[in-house]
Amino acid sequence: MTRFSLNQWTTRHWAVPDLLAGCASAGVTGVGLWREPVADYGLARTAKLVQDHGLTVTSLCRGGFFQNPDALDDNRRAIEEAAALGTPVLCLVSGGLPDGSRDLDGARARVADLLAELAPYAGEHGVQLALEPLHPMYCSDRCVVSTLAQALDMAAPFPAAQVGVMVDTYHLWWDPDVWDGIARAGAEGRISLFQVADWVTPLPEGVLTGRGMLGDGRIELRRFREAVDATGYAGPIEVEIFNDELWAMSGAAALDLALSRYAQHVE
DSSP: OTTEEEEGGGGTTSOHHHHHHHHHHHTOOEEEEEHHHHHHHOHHHHHHHHHHTTOEEEEEEEEEOTTSTTHHHHHHHHHHHHHHHTOSEEEEEOBOOOTTOOOHHHHHHHHHHHHHHHHHHHHHTTOEEEEOOOOGGGTTTTBSOOSHHHHHHHHTTSOTTTEEEEEEHHHHTTOTTHHHHHHHHHHTTOEEEEEEOEEOSSOOTTSTTBEEOTTSSSOOHHHHHHHHHHTTOOSOEEEOOOBHHHHTSOHHHHHHHHHHHHHHHTO
């Protein structure tokens, strides 16, 4: 279980100190953190508590949302926060279309333009920008990057140390080209992080909280893990699940369930 990492949003109502203590108590050594709860608790306090518990921050969520007018400044701050937490990975959700716009090509061009601004800054801070392609149903409002191939093409102009990609089973399982994409990402040295969640139907209204617990849905989770491993990636595997039923559980119970299902369906 040494590669298991708990993404904070899987237990989103677990306060930062309880999350970190709970992971340490369970023998979990990695956590993926989110900017908002870290800011609420305090960036420096969080970094110290992570260190005190002997944990590693496997990623910080999130930067991106490049359609926003203040995106450049906000993403620079996100890079600085990632560096302060000691994580090498800042997850980027590119963002959707600006309000009232139908210009999808323009939105994707803006992602490329802002990456060119941010990549050197990230490199200076020892942080890799990790482009995360999201399922196409999120294209209009959350992420105009829908496939691993698109993400890799956007990353290609930059050194791999500055821009990589996220492989998230929930968002990529549907794509018939995903296996070629994973192989390409590995060959280019751009796999920043591997995240797992399952796909269950019917999706809830609003779809954002439709990620299923590992083993409850239709994704070949172990096939994904084996494909990622075959590239030489040996880094963390983050469990990131947005699910109302899971959020209603105590943090400790949700973590125990995630650990059990990870052993059954991913390892």
